[in-house]
Amino acid sequence: xxxxxxxxxxxxLSLSLPxxxxxxxxxxxxxxxxxxxxxETYDRWLTDSAKSLIQEIRVRQDMVSVELPxxxxxxxxxxxxxxxxxxxxxAEYALLAGDAIVPDPPLQVEDWSVPVVYDASLNGxxxxxxxxxxxxxxxxxxxxxxxAETKNKRRTMMRDFLLVDLVTQLLLVMLTGFYLLAGTRHxxxxxxxxxxxxxxxxxxxxxxxxxIETFIEVRTLTDTINDLLGQLRQAVETQNRxxxxxxxxxxxxxxxxxxxxxxxxxxxGAIAYAPALLQIRxxxxxxxxxxxxxxxxxxxEPIKGGSELxxxxxxxxxxxxxxxxxxLALQRQMELAFDGPGHPVLVAGDxxxxxxxxxxxxxxxxxYGFERGNVSVVLQEWPQPKLTVSDDGPGIPDSEIGRVFExxxxxxxxxxxxxxxxxxxxxxDLHRARIELGRxxxxxxxxxxxxxxxxxxAGAAGNAQASPECCSSK
Ligand SMILES: Nc1ncnc2c1ncn2[C@@H]1O[C@H](COP(=O)(O)OP(=O)(O)OP(=O)(O)O)[C@@H](O)[C@H]1O
Ligand SMILES: [Mg+2]
Numbered sequence: 001x002x003x004x005x006x007x008x009x010x011x012x013l014s015l016s017l018p019x020x021x022x023x024x025x026x027x028x029x030x031x032x033x034x035x036x037x038x039x040e041t042y043d044r045w046l047t048d049s050a051k052s053l054i055q056e057i058r059v060r061q062d063m064v065s066v067e068l069p070x071x072x073x074x075x076x077x078x079x080x081x082x083x084x085x086x087x088x089x090x091a092e093y094a095l096l097a098g099d100a101i102v103p104d105p106p107l108q109v110e111d112w113s114v115p116v117v118y119d120a121s122l123n124g125x126x127x128x129x130x131x132x133x134x135x136x137x138x139x140x141x142x143x144x145x146x147x148a149e150t151k152n153k154r155r156t157m158m159r160d161f162l163l164v165d166l167v168t169q170l171l172l173v174m175l176t177g178f179y180l181l182a183g184t185r186h187x188x189x190x191x192x193x194x195x196x197x198x199x200x201x202x203x204x205x206x207x208x209x210x211x212i213e214t215f216i217e218v219r220t221l222t223d224t225i226n227d228l229l230g231q232l233r234q235a236v237e238t239q240n241r242x243x244x245x246x247x248x249x250x251x252x253x254x255x256x257x258x259x260x261x262x263x264x265x266x267x268x269g270a271i272a273y274a275p276a277l278l279q280i281r282x283x284x285x286x287x288x289x290x291x292x293x294x295x296x297x298x299x300x301e302p303i304k305g306g307s308e309l310x311x312x313x314x315x316x317x318x319x320x321x322x323x324x325x326x327x328l329a330l331q332r333q334m335e336l337a338f339d340g341p342g343h344p345v346l347v348a349g350d351x352x353x354x355x356x357x358x359x360x361x362x363x364x365x366x367x368y369g370f371e372r373g374n375v376s377v378v379l380q381e382w383p384q385p386k387l388t389v390s391d392d393g394p395g396i397p398d399s400e401i402g403r404v405f406e407x408x409x410x411x412x413x414x415x416x417x418x419x420x421x422x423x424x425x426x427x428x429d430l431h432r433a434r435i436e437l438g439r440x441x442x443x444x445x446x447x448x449x450x451x452x453x454x455x456x457x458a459g460a461a462g463n464a465q466a467s468p469e470c471c472s473s474k
């Protein structure tokens with residue numbers, strides 16, 4: 001698998017590398033430019049010194065000397081940081097005056113009409129030397145006047161300039177770095193917002209992501225995700241439509257099969273085939289139950305946004321369904337009680353699916369509860385609408401609690417197809433309701449299933465129908 005990399009780090013790296021390169025290139029350039037100007041400035045001073053020295057050269061009886069009072073000579077040589085020496089040499093480099101330690105003028109110089117400045121060493125120290133060729137008398141041999149100066153001043157000046165330059169560069173890098181960091185973070189924020197929007201969605205929420213983003217790049221990503229969501233929505237809808245159609249198509253022949261089996265059973269000569277016919281009828285019954293459960297499952301699966309749910313009165317609906325299931329409870333001599341607040345309790349929902357949810361819970365409670373047992377449906381309004389169906393039957397073993405919501409998962413023998421609780425879960429998820437499965441009212445036995453719905457926002461009550469007072473049935 002490819003190593004996961006951070007886009008932010010990648011962007012920072014690609015922006016910082018050129019920055020570092022430019023800073024280094026600029027520093028190198030600064031070094032040479034500073035060196036050039038420092039040399040130019042001090043070279044000019046050195047040349048001026050050499051020229052002023054030339055004014056003081058005298059020739060007496062072929063002897064060359066610099067006629068400077070000792071104080072003036074002292075002043076000429078005096079410098080706080082550097083050592084300055086001069087010498088006058090003949091065309092053959094014979095010392096005529098001054099200090100021998102001053103380096104000789106260079107040999108290969110094409111143009112001596114201007115002072116020649118060059119690097120050399122003075123007593124082992126790096127120095128700068130200026131050499132001027134002059135003719136002391138017209139027609140006489142030319143002589144060279146060389147003035148050498150160590151480079152301490154230049155070094156100090158270079159260091160000061162470069163230090164200022166470096167500090168400025170560092171400040172610039174820090175400011176740019178800070179700006180880059182803030183800019184990258186700010187630039188990537190729309191992606192984080194988009195990621196948050198996608199992450200907050202439930203798996204069934206395949207509605208398009210809203211187009212609030214104004215950045216082209218993010219909009220392109222949003223469009224691509226929306227295209228994908230659209231295709232996924234279509235695929236899921238096609239699959240659900242197929243299941244619903246298949247289930248629907250199966251219903252009629254199954255009903256026919258059951259009727260035919262019952263009709264043959266009533267025939268006088270059918271006694272010999274009664275067990276087989278009864279099995280055919282029961283199988284048709286079970287198949288028909290399976291197809292209706294599949295139909296409900298397919299209906300509860302369509303990809304819907306919360307906005308398609310409407311206010312439903314859970315109180316009236318629960319009461320109605322309890323009454324519908326009362327005959328089956330009576331058949332098993334069970335007591336089925338409903339307890340509600342006595343006034344409408346509104347939730348955002350789909351009435352048909354909510355009927356299926358409660359119907360499946362009641363079916364289980366009545367089917368799996370003990371004969372002559374108790375089944376109760378309690379509707380609470382506060383702090384949030386909560387429907388609780390409990391029985392005092394054998395209950396679901398703790399080890400199975402995590403699995404009973406899986407599709408086609410059943411415990412022990414029975415006529416069910418293992419889809420009831422899966423349907424309950426699908427419908428609860430669709431309503432963003434929380435399901436809790438626990439022990440019945442007695443605490444140690446029975447089953448209690450709570451479905452807690454999110455409270456309806458104030459003002460969303462719409463025009464849901466009020467229901468009559470709560471009831472209890474046996
Ligand atoms: N109230 C209950 N008491 C005891 N066991 C239960 C109860 N409700 C569910 N169960 C167990 O959980 C299993 C799964 O229930 P579920 O409703 O999903 O499927 P089913 O009832 O077998 O089939 P279907 O509801 O699709 O006809 C059941 O087989 C049953 O053993
Ligand atoms: Mg069931």
